[in-house]
Amino acid sequence: DGGITQSPKYLFRKEGQNVTLSCEQNLNHDAMYWYRQDPGQGLRLIYYSQIVNDFQKGDIAEGYSVSREKKESFPLTVTSAQKNPTAFYLCASSSGTTKINEQFFGPGTRLTVL
Amino acid sequence: AQKITQTQPGMFVQEKEAVTLDCTYDTSDPSYGLFWYKQPSSGEMIFLIYQGSYDQQNATEGRYSLNFQKARKSANLVISASQLGDSAMYFCAMRPLNTNAGKSTFGDGTTLTVKP
Numbered sequence: 001d002g003g004i005t006q007s008p009k010y011l012f013r014k015e016g017q018n019v020t021l022s023c024e025q026n027l028n029h030d031a032m033y034w035y036r037q038d039p040g041q042g043l044r045l046i047y048y049s050q051i052v053n054d055f056q057k058g059d060i061a062e063g064y065s066v067s068r069e070k071k072e073s074f075p076l077t078v079t080s081a082q083k084n085p086t087a088f089y090l091c092a093s094s095s096g097t098t099k100i101n102e103q104f105f106g107p108g109t110r111l112t113v114l
Numbered sequence: 115a116q117k118i119t120q121t122q123p124g125m126f127v128q129e130k131e132a133v134t135l136d137c138t139y140d141t142s143d144p145s146y147g148l149f150w151y152k153q154p155s156s157g158e159m160i161f162l163i164y165q166g167s168y169d170q171q172n173a174t175e176g177r178y179s180l181n182f183q184k185a186r187k188s189a190n191l192v193i194s195a196s197q198l199g200d201s202a203m204y205f206c207a208m209r210p211l212n213t214n215a216g217k218s219t220f221g222d223g224t225t226l227t228v229k230p
Contacts, residue, residue: 033208033218042118042205042220043159100135100166100210102149103218105159 004106005028006091011077011111013085021076021109023091032074033103036060049059049074068102078111086113116141118206118221122200125156125172125226127196134181135191135224137206145211150180153223165189166211196228 002092004025025032030048035043045058049068063082068074074093078085088110092103117140129135139148148163165173165180173180181190193200203225209218 034219040123040222043207043218044220044221045217048217090157090159092159100147100164101209102161102164103159104161105151108157110157 004091004093004104006106007087007107008110009107011109013111013113015113016080018077018079019111021078021089021091022109023073023074023076023106025072025091025093025104025106027095027104029093029095029104030070030071031094032068033094034066034074034076035062035090035092035110037088037090044113046076046089062108084113085111087111116143116146116208116210116217116219118219118223119206120193120206120224120226124220125137125224125225127228129198129228129230130195132192132194132225133196135193135204135206135226137189137221139187139189139206139208141208141210143210143212147209147211148180148182149209149218150178150189150191151205151207152200155202158179161203163191184221193226198228198230201226201228 007022033048034046047066049055065077090108091106094103115152119138146167163175163178165182179192191229202221205223206221
């Protein structure tokens with residue numbers, strides 16, 4: 001079945017460590033996104049990519065990095081520079097070719113810094 | 115800059131009744147799309163309904179309808195015949211339509227609880 005997978009579902013990190021969250025899609029979508037969600041709040045855009053080998057910063061990119069070497073993959077690295085990384089991270093994709101162009105979301109990764 | 119405001123942090127509704135979740139927005143983009151998503155406690159985001167800024171008719175998808183009032187910049191979600199499974203967090207979002215991957219802006223959400 002087509003969809004978006006994120007791994008791991010839960011991730012624990014010690015302070016000062018970099019961690020990488022995986023996001024894979026087999027929907028053949030061009031655009032991919034990373035969002036952060038804090039408890040009781042909405043989604044905030046970290047990075048997005050419209051095409052392979054290109055990506056743009058979102059509203060809260062500081063302390064994060066991404067790569068887009070393949071169309072189906074958009075990994076997010078949370079670096080030690082991110083001061084408060086504990087949050088729920090959601091990856092999404094969209095085709096860019098439909099009228100609605102809605103985003104399809106993965107199941108999310110819950111990151112906790114110990 | 116885009117802004118979405120959801121003024122109801124929490125809402126309660128009796129099973130089988132209708133409920134309206136409020137959403138107001140602000141944007142300078144002439145062409146935009148408005149989206150509603152449902153987020154159950156498991157965390158995944160489920161797309162519910164879409165309204166384009168130039169669509170003449172209000173969108174409907176099964177028990178979901180969108181009350182779009184462009185002049186008032188509001189896009190309220192109406193859920194008819196509420197079910198226990200509708201209990202979740204609901205987000206209103208907006209995106210400009212002049213790019214393939216325009217930046218989406220989300221509201222802070224409304225937590226809906228359906229009472230039996």
